[in-house]
Amino acid sequence: MPRSLRYLITYILLILLALFMMGPFLWLLSVSLMPGRNVFANPPAILPTFIAFDNYVQVWNFMNFPRYIMNTVVITLLGVAFNIFLSCLTAYPLAAFRFKGRNLVFTLLISTMIIPSATAMIVHYLTIQAFHLGNTFLGVVLPAAVSVFNIFLMRQTFLGIPADIRDSGKMDGASELRIFIQLVMPLVKPGIAVIGLLEVMAFWNNFLWPIVVLDDPQKYPLAAALTYLNGQFSYNFGWIAAGTMISVLPIIIVFLFTQKYYMEGIAGAIKG
Amino acid sequence: MYKAIRSETFTAWAFMAPGLLFLAVFTFWPIIYGIPLSLTDYSVIAETRYVGLDNFTRAFQDHNFLISLWNSLVYVLIVPVIQIIAILMAILVNSRIPGIKMFRAAYYIPVVTSMVAVALIWSWLLGNNGVVNYLLLKVGLLSEQVSWLSTSSTALYVLMFITMWKGLGYYMMLYLAGLQGIPADLYEAARVDGAGPLRLIVHVTLPLLRPHILFCTLISVMGAIRVFDEVYILTKGGPGTSTLTSSVYIFQKGLEQFNFGYASALGLIVSVLVGALSVLVFRLNRKGGVNSY
Numbered sequence: 001m002p003r004s005l006r007y008l009i010t011y012i013l014l015i016l017l018a019l020f021m022m023g024p025f026l027w028l029l030s031v032s033l034m035p036g037r038n039v040f041a042n043p044p045a046i047l048p049t050f051i052a053f054d055n056y057v058q059v060w061n062f063m064n065f066p067r068y069i070m071n072t073v074v075i076t077l078l079g080v081a082f083n084i085f086l087s088c089l090t091a092y093p094l095a096a097f098r099f100k101g102r103n104l105v106f107t108l109l110i111s112t113m114i115i116p117s118a119t120a121m122i123v124h125y126l127t128i129q130a131f132h133l134g135n136t137f138l139g140v141v142l143p144a145a146v147s148v149f150n151i152f153l154m155r156q157t158f159l160g161i162p163a164d165i166r167d168s169g170k171m172d173g174a175s176e177l178r179i180f181i182q183l184v185m186p187l188v189k190p191g192i193a194v195i196g197l198l199e200v201m202a203f204w205n206n207f208l209w210p211i212v213v214l215d216d217p218q219k220y221p222l223a224a225a226l227t228y229l230n231g232q233f234s235y236n237f238g239w240i241a242a243g244t245m246i247s248v249l250p251i252i253i254v255f256l257f258t259q260k261y262y263m264e265g266i267a268g269a270i271k272g
Numbered sequence: 273m274y275k276a277i278r279s280e281t282f283t284a285w286a287f288m289a290p291g292l293l294f295l296a297v298f299t300f301w302p303i304i305y306g307i308p309l310s311l312t313d314y315s316v317i318a319e320t321r322y323v324g325l326d327n328f329t330r331a332f333q334d335h336n337f338l339i340s341l342w343n344s345l346v347y348v349l350i351v352p353v354i355q356i357i358a359i360l361m362a363i364l365v366n367s368r369i370p371g372i373k374m375f376r377a378a379y380y381i382p383v384v385t386s387m388v389a390v391a392l393i394w395s396w397l398l399g400n401n402g403v404v405n406y407l408l409l410k411v412g413l414l415s416e417q418v419s420w421l422s423t424s425s426t427a428l429y430v431l432m433f434i435t436m437w438k439g440l441g442y443y444m445m446l447y448l449a450g451l452q453g454i455p456a457d458l459y460e461a462a463r464v465d466g467a468g469p470l471r472l473i474v475h476v477t478l479p480l481l482r483p484h485i486l487f488c489t490l491i492s493v494m495g496a497i498r499v500f501d502e503v504y505i506l507t508k509g510g511p512g513t514s515t516l517t518s519s520v521y522i523f524q525k526g527l528e529q530f531n532f533g534y535a536s537a538l539g540l541i542v543s544v545l546v547g548a549l550s551v552l553v554f555r556l557n558r559k560g561g562v563n564s565y
Contacts, residue, residue, distance in 0.1 A: 021378060021441065041401070044406050122535055122536060123536075247389060266442070
């Protein structure tokens with residue numbers, strides 16, 4: 001087969017697949033830009049016949065988006081900070097130290113991956129209530145403050161750091177904490193970026209747990225607020241489409257700018 | 273030397289303490305506490321009593337629970353489909369041609385988007401007068417409109433389709449990573465021996481992707497059994513019980529009706545089932561003796 005023909009076939013397949021994967025989003029974008037259109041009209045509105053941003057303006061004014069965005073940002077930042085801090089601290093000894101109990105910790109961690117707990121959410125609810133953290137952002141964040149997956153990912157990263165670094169720090173009389181913060185941490189920035197990104201996505205998109213914990217809809221993050229909008233204005237398609245676009249665009253933009261790290265992280269996860 | 277190791281042990285535990293504390297409260301405790309909880313009738317309304325194995329005998333007579341288990345098992349049917357399509361996608365995006373990174377990113381976007389948004393888009397697309405019906409009628413694949421999500425016979429499969437559509441990009445990336453780890457000279461050697469593209473895939477690509485296939489199958493089996501968001505947002509288990517999956521049923525019993533004890537028992541049963549399934553997947557994949565690299 002000549003090379004140009006093979007290219008042509010490959011591109012046709014790639015474009016068809018892109019339509020399948022991206023088509024629904026492009027259609028949502030198109031609906032959001034057509035004020036007053038019904039998505040269930042016959043024939044349905046598929047391509048925009050005109051473009052206007054009325055839906056965005058109206059839903060923005062109606063929904064108090066700045067507040068929901070603020071909520072989402074706070075929850076996401078808290079969640080990311082907890083995850084980075086806790087998984088780095090936990091993973092470091094597992095990679096660098098030889099100590100009693102290391103195998104025990106490892107077995108415990110692995111066992112949580114094999115035994116999934118479908119009841120976790122119920123017990124989390126009781127725990128959060130017992131700590132009096134119901135209706136708080138902390139209550140939203142704490143159950144996912146650290147994950148075994150992130151610990152494994154960071155351990156993988158720490159394993160790539162030569163032991164000489166720790167030894168040279170010791171020769172100079174630095175404490176373990178100082179070695180960790182000043183010598184080791186700067187070397188694992190790519191790993192931190194990866195778990196940071198993974199958690200940004202997870203917390204930004206989380207909707208169920210926030211609804212369970214938060215009694216006050218004014219504290220909802222975007223994804224949860226969106227289910228609320230959908231329930232209230234199921235007839236106002238343009239508004240809901242615009243609201244949905246507003247909620248997904250930030251995360252898609254973050255992804256597009258960081259996809260290199262992100263995909264390396266996903267790929268690295270499997271070796272861990 | 274002895275002293276050095278002992279101080280190292282202390283430092284190690286000191287480092288890990290905060291993380292382990294969180295894991296203890298939010299990962300280990302739910303697993304442990306679920307067991308005694310499942311032996312009680314704990315709910316918020318009445319005083320808690322110890323009821324022994326009542327919850328478990330009740331579970332196996334609970335028609336809706338058994339249906340939800342069955343639906344969850346049916347949901348596992350998408351797992352092999354995902355693997356096949358994701359591997360084919362990975363082979364396609366492994367081509368070295370201009371613009372390929374753009375396509376990879378495009379296929380990945382459903383993965384990073386929230387399930388709320390994805391579910392909303394598909395609920396519109398799949399509506400009676402929605403785009404899917406319109407297009408299928410137009411090309412003649414359908415003779416009349418189908419209410420995809422409110423017909424008992426189609427709803428579960430439509431949800432499975434949405435789960436698959438959202439997850440494909442993720443599995444594609446994992447397989448792509450696997451493909452890129454395969455040394456090019458293996459293909460060269462096979463080509464010299466006269467293997468065509470199909471035989472390259474069957475005899476070189478697939479065997480070397482084995483660890484990735486194992487990993488992806490495992491996480492997608494667990495994902496299929498735990499599936500919640502799309503079902504909860506789109507059908508809440510309906511129409512009737514046709515899309516009632518086990519996690520949705522446990523959620524309804526636990527956090528909507530506040531039968532914490534009974535819901536915990538159901539959760540335990542499902543956990544055991546998932547554990548068994550994972551072991552099964554492991555066993556099936558171990559056969560054939562291909563070592564992971």
